[in-house]
Amino acid sequence: MTRKGTCKLETKQLLLRRFTMSDAQAMFRNWANDPEVTKYLTWSPHGDIAETRRVLKNWIESYENPDFYCWAIVPKSSEEPIGSISVVHHDDKVNSVHIGYCIGKAWWHHGYTSEALSELIRFFFEEVGVNRIDSRHDIRNPHSGNVMKKAGMRYEGTMRKADRNNQGICDIATYAILADDYLTQKKPHPLIGKTASVSKMVGNTDTAASMKSGSLPVLATPALTALMEQASCKCLSDCLKSGQTSVGTAICIEHTAASPRGAKITATAEITEVTGRKIGFAVTARDNTGEIGHGTHSRFIVETDRFMKKAEGRIAEGRK
Ligand SMILES: CC(C)(COP(=O)(O)OP(=O)(O)OC[C@H]1O[C@@H](n2cnc3c(N)ncnc32)[C@H](O)[C@@H]1OP(=O)(O)O)[C@@H](O)C(=O)NCCC(=O)NCCS
Numbered sequence: 395m396t397r398k399g400t401c402k403l404e405t406k407q408l409l410l411r412r413f414t415m416s417d418a419q420a421m422f423r424n425w426a427n428d429p430e431v432t433k434y435l436t437w438s439p440h441g442d443i444a445e446t447r448r449v450l451k452n453w454i455e456s457y458e459n460p461d462f463y464c465w466a467i468v469p470k471s472s473e474e475p476i477g478s479i480s481v482v483h484h485d486d487k488v489n490s491v492h493i494g495y496c497i498g499k500a501w502w503h504h505g506y507t508s509e510a511l512s513e514l515i516r517f518f519f520e521e522v523g524v525n526r527i528d529s530r531h532d533i534r535n536p537h538s539g540n541v542m543k544k545a546g547m548r549y550e551g552t553m554r555k556a557d558r559n560n561q562g563i564c565d566i567a568t569y570a571i572l573a574d575d576y577l578t579q580k581k582p583h584p585l586i587g588k589t590a591s592v593s594k595m596v597g598n599t600d601t602a603a604s605m606k607s608g609s610l611p612v613l614a615t616p617a618l619t620a621l622m623e624q625a626s627c628k629c630l631s632d633c634l635k636s637g638q639t640s641v642g643t644a645i646c647i648e649h650t651a652a653s654p655r656g657a658k659i660t661a662t663a664e665i666t667e668v669t670g671r672k673i674g675f676a677v678t679a680r681d682n683t684g685e686i687g688h689g690t691h692s693r694f695i696v697e698t699d700r701f702m703k704k705a706e707g708r709i710a711e712g713r714k
Pocket of ligand 1: 498
């Protein structure tokens with residue numbers, strides 16, 4: 395473990411920095427005196443700013459200790475702290491840190507705490523070199539668990555009547571992430587970057603005039619779209635298990651040049667995103683002279699039988 399102490403960190407929306415005595419007013423006003431914020435915490439709301447100053451003095455003196463980690467959460471847009479995130483406990487025997495956080499009510503549900511926790515997870519794995527990061531919450535405070543989930547921690551279990559906070563003795567849910575989990579999450583999915591292409595000549599049945607999507611004898615936009623979907627299907631064809639197929643769920647393309655009959659069109663799909671069964675593609679198409687279209691496409695991997703049963707059932711239900 396490299397003892398780094400409370401270093402300045404930055405995320406898209408936030409600065410995570412050391413507290414200074416001049417933060418007392420903002421800390422008292424923004425969260426420390428609010429009983430709603432401290433409802434599930436172990437400390438009581440501060441009765442006056444003198445109490446906030448005492449806490450801050452203690453933290454600031456502790457910054458000398460490279461094992462002391464306590465950050466002010468400061469949105470780049472406001473420049474004053476709106477909450478804190480810190481290591482409440484560390485265990486050198488198992489190389490782990492336990493994180494706690496709180497944020498003023500006016501800033502709840504803006505994604506700030508998840509963003510701060512995600513950055514701490516990066517910092518402790520990549521810069522400090524811990525092996526485990528955990529956090530826990532009173533089960534009556536599920537939003538805190540959502541912060542942990544959103545930052546990539548995994549639920550490990552609930553200990554009954556194992557902690558005490560301002561609501562009394564409580565059941566406590568634990569979440570954690572290990573260095574190995576973090577590395578796996580960081581690795582790009584092996585399918586990202588896979589490409590496939592399909593080609594065809596613009597024939598009589600592919601024109602806008604023939605498909606009635608226009609009146610001219612040039613490649614129809616729906617025919618181009620279909621070719622791009624075909625390339626995407628080909629890209630997935632050797633990744634599907636038996637009984638599976640993929641269905642198109644969204645496509646957004648620009649058709650930028652016209653190709654007359656006889657032109658050779660090649661559509662190429664590249665996998666750009668894999669989120670569970672949802673696959674995202676970048677699609678492009680060229681004719682003999684250059685690019686004629688590009689866009690994005692999403693497909694969903696489904697179980698063929700279940701999908702067809704559901705589709706047929708939906709229509710049968712509608713006929714009743
Ligand atoms: C719990 C707490 C830290 C959440 O912070 P936050 O900055 O609001 O959390 P985020 O905005 O990052 O939200 C994370 C997830 O929590 C959930 N969530 C948070 N606030 C929510 C709300 N008011 N309603 C519904 N869901 C909410 C959502 O699932 C959200 O994910 P989403 O944005 O993708 O929908 C904050 O409410 C707080 O400081 N509470 C008081 C102190 C405390 O309880 N600390 C934790 C002790 S264990």
